[in-house]
Every structure is written in C-alpha cells, then in structure tokens.
Amino acid sequence: xxxxxxxxxxxxxxxxxxxxxxxxxxxxxxxxxxxxxxxxxxxxxxxxxxxxxxxxxxxxxxxxxxxxxxxxxxxxxxxxxxxxxxxxxxxxxxxxxxxxxxxxxxxxxxxxxxxxxxxxxxxxxxxxxxxxxxxxxxxxxxxxxxxxxxxxxxxxxxxxxxxxxxxxxxxxxxxxxxxxxxxxxxxxxxxxxxxxxxxxxxxxxxxxxxxxxxxxxxxxxxxxxxxx
Amino acid sequence: xxxxxxxxxxxxxxxxxxxxxxxxxxxxxxxxxxxxxxxxxxxxxxxxxxxxxxxxxxxxxxxxxxxxxxxxxxxxxxxxxxxxxxxxxxxxxxxxxxxxxxxxxxxxxxxxxxxxxxxxxxxxxxxxxxxxxxxxxxxxxxxxxxxxxxxxxxxxxxxxxxxxxxxxxxxxxxxxxxxxxxxxxxxxxxxxxxxxxxxxxxxxxxxxxxxxxxxxxxxxxxxxxxxxxxxxxxxxxxxxxxxxxxxxxxxxxxxxxxxxxxxxxxxxxxxxxxxxxxxxxxxxxxxxxxxxxxxxxxxxxxxxxxxxxxxxxxxxxxxxxxxxxxxxxxxxxxxxxxxxxxxxxxxxxxxxxxxxxxxxxxxxxxxxxxxxxxxxxxxxxxxxxxxxxxxxxxxxxxxxxxx
Numbered sequence: 001x002x003x004x005x006x007x008x009x010x011x012x013x014x015x016x017x018x019x020x021x022x023x024x025x026x027x028x029x030x031x032x033x034x035x036x037x038x039x040x041x042x043x044x045x046x047x048x049x050x051x052x053x054x055x056x057x058x059x060x061x062x063x064x065x066x067x068x069x070x071x072x073x074x075x076x077x078x079x080x081x082x083x084x085x086x087x088x089x090x091x092x093x094x095x096x097x098x099x100x101x102x103x104x105x106x107x108x109x110x111x112x113x114x115x116x117x118x119x120x121x122x123x124x125x126x127x128x129x130x131x132x133x134x135x136x137x138x139x140x141x142x143x144x145x146x147x148x149x150x151x152x153x154x155x156x157x158x159x160x161x162x163x164x165x166x167x168x169x170x171x172x173x174x175x176x177x178x179x180x181x182x183x184x185x186x187x188x189x190x191x192x193x194x195x196x197x198x199x200x201x202x203x204x205x206x207x208x209x210x211x212x213x214x215x216x217x218x219x220x221x222x223x224x225x226x227x228x
Numbered sequence: 229x230x231x232x233x234x235x236x237x238x239x240x241x242x243x244x245x246x247x248x249x250x251x252x253x254x255x256x257x258x259x260x261x262x263x264x265x266x267x268x269x270x271x272x273x274x275x276x277x278x279x280x281x282x283x284x285x286x287x288x289x290x291x292x293x294x295x296x297x298x299x300x301x302x303x304x305x306x307x308x309x310x311x312x313x314x315x316x317x318x319x320x321x322x323x324x325x326x327x328x329x330x331x332x333x334x335x336x337x338x339x340x341x342x343x344x345x346x347x348x349x350x351x352x353x354x355x356x357x358x359x360x361x362x363x364x365x366x367x368x369x370x371x372x373x374x375x376x377x378x379x380x381x382x383x384x385x386x387x388x389x390x391x392x393x394x395x396x397x398x399x400x401x402x403x404x405x406x407x408x409x410x411x412x413x414x415x416x417x418x419x420x421x422x423x424x425x426x427x428x429x430x431x432x433x434x435x436x437x438x439x440x441x442x443x444x445x446x447x448x449x450x451x452x453x454x455x456x457x458x459x460x461x462x463x464x465x466x467x468x469x470x471x472x473x474x475x476x477x478x479x480x481x482x483x484x485x486x487x488x489x490x491x492x493x494x495x496x497x498x499x500x501x502x503x504x505x506x507x508x509x510x511x512x513x514x515x516x517x518x519x520x521x522x523x524x525x526x527x528x529x530x531x532x533x534x535x536x537x538x539x540x541x542x543x544x545x546x547x548x549x550x551x552x553x554x555x556x557x558x559x560x561x562x563x564x565x566x567x568x569x570x571x572x573x574x575x576x577x578x579x580x581x582x583x584x585x586x587x588x589x590x591x592x593x594x595x596x597x598x599x600x601x602x603x604x605x606x607x608x609x610x611x612x613x614x615x616x617x618x619x620x621x622x623x624x625x626x627x628x629x630x631x
Binding site: 051054056057076077080081083084085089091095097098099100104107108109111112113156160 | 240531
C-alpha cells in the first residue's frame with residue numbers, strides 16, 4: 001500500500017534571470033516498510049525531492065500526498081505539526097542540539113509531541129539501545145564521534161514514531177565502515193519498527209544496501225530498481 | 229527541558245553572554261548610582277533649606293512671607309505650641325526670630341542673617357554642626373556663628389562681636405555678644421552670614437518681648453505635610469496666621485530640581501539607547517549564528533512561536549542576571565554614600581558651594597527608583613528580542629540550513 005505519492009512534481013528556482021529546473025515531473029509511489037535510496041549526481045534534484053516530500057519546501061507544480069493528506073495544501077503551522085508527527089529527519093551534518101545529551105536529544109522530539117514522561121524515558125532508552133549507544137546516553141554531541149552522533153540522529157528521527165524517515169546524505173560525513181554500520185542499523189530499525197526509510201546518497205556501498213534504488217538525473221527519474 | 233535548553237544555550241557562548249550581561253550590569257549600575265546620587269543631592273538641598281530656613285511647614289503672621297520684616301511678627305502662645313507638638317506626624321514645632329544685623333569686629337563689618345531659636349529643640353540640629361565651643365543654652369547670653377564668618381573676622385571662642393540692627397517697631401537693636409560656638413554649614417551662604425542665638429536673647433536684642441517671626445514645623449515624614457497643614461490651620465491663634473508648606477516656600481528650588489531631574493533623565497535615556505544598541509548587537513549576532521539551528525528545529529517539528537519562547541527565556545535569564553548583578557554591585561555603594569557621604573575634591577567643592585549645595589557624594593536609598601530603572605532595562609532587553617522573533621517567524625528552514 002502506497003504511503004507517499006508524488007505526482008508530476010516540478011521545482012523551478014530562479015537564479016538571477018535564469019530559471020533552474022531542479023525537479024522536472026517526478027512521479028513515484030513509496031509503499032509501507034520500504035528502504036529506498038534516491039541516488040544521482042550532484043545537482044540531480046535528490047535534496048530538493050526530499051525537501052518537498054518532507055514538507056520543508058513547496059513544489060512549483062504537482063502534488064505530494066502522505067497517506068490521504070495532500071501536504072502541498074497545508075499551511076506553515078499545519079506542516080510543522082505534520083512533520084513532527086509523521087516524518088523523521090536525519091541530516092548530513094547530524095544537527096543534534098549541541099547543549100542536550102544524546103538521551104535529551106531523543107526525548108526532545110517526544111517532548112514537543114507532549115508525550116508522558118515515562119513513555120519518553122522508555123522510548124529514548126530503547127532507541128539508543130537499538131542504535132548501540134546505551135553507554136553514551138548522557139554524553140553531549142561534542143563528546144561523541146560523527147558516527148555516534150548520526151546514530152543519535154537516527155534514534156531521534158524514530159522517536160516520534162513517524163510514518164517515514166528522510167535522510168539526506170546521512171553517511172556523507174562518515175567513513176565507509178561507520179557508514180555501512182549506520183545503514184545496517186537503519187535497515188534493522190526499518191524491519192523492527194516498520195518505518196519507511198528514504199535516503200539520498202551517491203556512495204555505492206550504501207546504495208548496495210538499499211532494497212529499492214531510484215535514480216535521478218536533471219530532475220527526472222531515470223531508473224527505479226528493486227534490489228535483493 | 230525548555231528551561232534547561234535555554235539555560236544551557238546561555239553558556240554555550242560564554243563570551244557573548246558575559247558581554248550582554250556586562251552591558252546590562254553596567255547600565256543598571258550607572259543608572260542606579262547616577263539617579264540615587266542625583267536624588268540624594270536634591271534631598272540634601274531640600275533638607276538644608278528645610279532645617280535651616282523654612283521647616284516642612286511654617287506658621288507665621290499673615291503677610292509675613294511677603295514682607296519678612298521684624299515688625300511683621302506673631303505672638304507665641306505656649307498652649308498653641310503644645311497643641312502643635314501633639315499633632316500626629318509632627319516631630320517638633322520650633323519658634324524662631326529671624327532678622328538681619330550688621331556685625332562688626334575691629335575694623336571689619338559684614339551683613340548677617342540673625343536667627344533666634346530654642347537650641348534644645350530646634351530643627352537646625354546644632355550639635356551636629358558644632359565644630360568649636362559649645363551649643364549655647366536657652367538662657368545664655370552668647371551667640372554662635374558659621375565657620376566662614378569666624379574666619380572672616382579672625383575670631384575664636386570667647387571673642388566678641390558687635391551686632392547692630394533694627395528692633396521691633398524701629399527700636400534700636402545694638403549689643404555686644406561673645407561667641408560661644410562655631411558651626412559648620414555645607415552651604416557657604418549660611419557659613420559666611422549666619423548668626424544663631426538663643427530665642428530669648430534674640431527677643432531681647434530685637435525688643436520683640438514674647439513674639440516670634442515664625443514657628444517651623446518638622447514632620448516625621450515629609451509627605452505628611454498635606455495632612456498636617458489643615459490641622460495647623462485649624463488651631464486658635466492670637467492673630468490671623470498663614471500656614472505654608474515647603475513647596476510653597478521654596479518653589480524656585482523645587483523648580484530647579486525638577487529641571488535638573490529632567491536633564492538627568494535625558495542623560496540616562498541616552499545611556500539606555502547606547503545600551504540598547506549594545507544588547508541589540510549581541511542578539512543580532514546570536515540570531516545570525518543560530519539561524520542554521522533554528523532551521524533544523526523548525527524542520528523537525530518545533531513551532532516557530534515555541535522556538536521564539538526558548539530564545540525569549542534565554543534573554544529573560546540573561547537580562548535578569550544582568551539586572552540583578554547591576555543592583556547587587558550598585559546597592560552597597562548607594563548604601564555607603566547614604567550613610568557615609570564622601571566629600572568632594574576641592575575643585576568640585578567650590579563649584580557646588582557656589583550653587584549652595586552641600587559638597588558631598590550623598591545618595592538616597594530609594595528601592596522604588598531602583599526597581600523602576602531595573603525594570604526599564606529589563607524591558608529594553610525584552611524589546612530587543614523582537615528581532616529574533618521577526619527572524620524566526622519569517623525563517624525558511626531550507627534556506628536557513630543551506631550553508
């Protein structure tokens with residue numbers, strides 16, 4: 001069953017007098033439980049596509065439906081609420097809150113959702129355990145390695161029990177071994193939590209671990225392949 | 229956790245926070261010291277005038293204030309004096325004779341203000357002003373003079389001065405009196421020209437019998453004058469009297485104070501503007517530095533207003549710390565200057581004396597004044613926070629996260 005549907009998505013940026021077409025009619029469906037990589041060269045539109053699916057940017061044309069909600073119709077506040085309750089984000093630069101500990105970073109999302117304290121504690125602990133950071137819970141981001149920070153970011157993304165997680169180049173700042181380890185964790189959580197993972201990358205080792213690979217070039221889907 | 233986040237954010241960039249707290253601390257410190265000192269100067273001016281010249285309230289024969297002549301005096305009724313002393317909020321009622329005399333010693337002469345008073349009870353607080361000799365008694369036949377006059381005539385305790393003047397109904401007033409005490413007055417006008425004598429001696433010198441020029445009323449609290457005045461007006465006097473309060477007697481002093489107070493407030497206003505820009509600069513820097521982070525927080529689902537409330541909490545904490553520290557640094561100095569004023573240096577002393585102002589750093593302890601300025605600076609810090617509010621409300625996460 002499709003959870004995410006994009007229909008004829010276009011995005012046009014204006015740079016001075018020149019129009020740049022970042023997305024050019026992208027139509028795709030993503031079903032429950034998918035573990036999908038969006039790949040393509042720099043400037044192919046991967047980040048723009050993720051931003052639009054994540055409700056961070058508005059398309060110039062086309063539609064994005066998440067479940068039965070057309071997010072292109074939502075206003076700013078509705079989009080923020082929608083993101084909080086339906087989408088988890090993992091960024092290339094980790095983007096944890098530097099003054100909070102790993103555990104507090106994970107709890108913060110649930111705090112915004114006004115979850116009960118006991119539930120917050122329990123879920124933060126179990127997620128950090130799932131990403132292998134049970135002994136790093138009280139450390140602040142600056143006391144952790146890049147790989148550890150990105151694992152906290154994955155735990156944070158899942159804390160709100162989102163329908164899907166968007167990860168924009170999550171392994172770009174990590175070495176190969178750490179990147180593969182992170183992907184394995186994401187794949188495990190994808191299976192255990194049933195959460196959709198969509199990530200952009202151009203790292204072949206990471207691409208090999210995805211079950212579906214969507215390739216973009218010049219803002220268009222040029223291939224959409226299922227892998228074993 | 230929002231409070232924890234705000235608190236930790238403050239100490240994320242310690243230098244920036246210290247600069248902001250320092251600017252607020254300086255503004256509060258400077259505003260409190262300056263205004264307390266300014267109000268202290270006014271209080272001292274009024275106290276000087278009230279204790280030496282006018283009293284908080286004054287009862288005298290109708291028409292005396294317009295024509296302060298020795299002929300325009302009133303009968304002193306001891307029963308009325310007792311009644312005055314029994315009115316609530318009246319600390320003491322002090323009958324006085326006031327006149328003028330020509331003072332001579334050897335070949336020197338000088339015009340003088342002559343005040344006859346009851347040395348035991350008068351508001352002039354002679355004991356505090358005595359620098360040499362003794363405070364004369366009510367039945368003594370000696371006088372007290374200011375330091376400036378003693379210096380001018382080159383006389384010491386026991387030396388005599390000749391007083392020439394005009395007594396009641398043009399009777400001749402002439403006598404020679406020994407100097408029993410020398411008094412210190414901050415105001416040079418009083419120091420050079422004041423002669424203080426026991427009331428009985430002054431009545432004898434001016435041939436006024438039991439009459440007095442005025443009765444000065446000292447109150448427990450200056451603000452009680454509006455409530456005591458009608459009670460004084462309601463007493464039974466031997467002749468028509470008028471009762472004036474200090475505001476009616478020294479309007480020119482109060483107007484000068486008001487004008488100076490406005491000047492002080494304008495100066496403080498300029499300080500506030502400068503400080504506002506200082507705080508605004510650091511808030512602007514902080515907003516620019518954290519634009520990326522704001523973008524991330526909005527992306528992951530934080531409402532803009534909630535995000536603003538976190539930055540507001542940070543600003544409230546910084547402003548509160550700065551304001552509190554400013555108060556804690558300023559208050560001991562204000563307290564010290566209130567209880568132990570520091571005399572000016574010689575140059576300033578001359579300048580202030582020429583204006584008839586006590587030449588010392590004295591400050592009032594006025595917690596309302598302190599709170600007022602602390603609140604103003606706190607509010608400035610809050611107003612400056614409209615900048616991050618506007619930035620957060622108009623921020624586009626995708627652009628904010630683009631490095």
